[in-house]
Amino acid sequence: MSSTVFVSYSSVDASLANSIYNYLNQHGIRALKAPEDIRPGQDWASSIAAMIDNATHMVLIWTSGSMASKEVAKELTLAMQSNTVIIPFQVEDLAPAGAWRYHLANLHWLQAHNTDHNTACQSLLEQIKGIQPAAKPVPTKRGTKGAGALIALMISFGVLLLNLLALVVGVWFGLSQPILQNGIATLIGTVYRAIPPLSMGLYVAALVLAITSLVRHRGNKTQAIWSIVLTAVQLLAYGVGAATGILPR
Structure with a gap:
């Protein structure tokens, strides 16, 4: 060498x-x-x-x-x-x-x-x-182990946007349903009713990622807390919306 x-x-x-x-x-x-x-x-x-x-x-x-x-x-x-x-x-x-x-x-x-x-x-x-030199240290590659909090926060924001879209579609669908053709109305209604269960699955994923990040001290603590708060607020809003009929059960 x-x-x-x-x-x-x-x-x-x-x-x-x-x-x-x-x-x-x-x-x-x-x-x-x-x-x-x-x-x-x-x-x-x-x-x-x-x-x-x-x-x-x-x-x-x-x-x-x-x-x-x-x-x-x-x-x-x-x-x-x-x-x-x-x-x-x-x-x-x-x-x-x-x-x-x-x-x-x-x-x-x-x-x-x-x-x-x-x-x-x-x-x-x-x-x-x-004198033979020792091996040089290999730079550590940045992995994704600490990205759980950020991913959870992104999911929370994504579900928020999805539910805002659902709210707009719901209001529009309620006003426009009488003049829509049966096939189009059925399609929109099916997609609309699929949003809540999809949102619930994403809520669970976001909460699991955020809580895991906090417990294992991985990722950004602030991002994890914001994800939990944002998800909790959305769950509350979803419950109110479902109870009042704004969102489908």
Whole structure:
């Protein structure tokens, strides 16, 4: 597996970073760093994140400047999230402090402060070739397990529209029935009477989905509650409509 190395550094150490970057590229290792590998017009932050995601290793040039850099800290966090092999390249005899102690505690440091630069770069090259990177995490695909509340809400709205349509058709049918031909009147009446049982089935489906979403803490809680409320109001309206004869029983 070929290695791709992201070079993380503080801006005060740009000259040293350029030297390591050029050395790795000249010796068959694909090195990446900002700003060289960010195209004009590209978003800086997303480009760096993409480079780290695609890298097998990250060389962290460790100096007082990098320890004080918030950007280097962000790059380290992204590398840890991506299972990127992190190699601290210690240029100064400086122990990590604060959160750095935690993040760098279990890493093997390359001591570059007590040897010449070429020897340190050669050791870095050997270390990169000798450490096999771990498998990159596979992005989790978004499924439909949390969509129950939204589906329930959509069903509730759909049934509401269906019953409003039934109400309009019922009023129109009552006024127009005397002048309609028998076949058309029968067809409309059949469709009209089929709406309530269909609505009841959809009511049950919406309630089951919404309540399941609430109980299992899946999906949007607000959507589930709105679905239950909307369905309950429609059931009440349906009961009143059926009792008064506006809707068929």
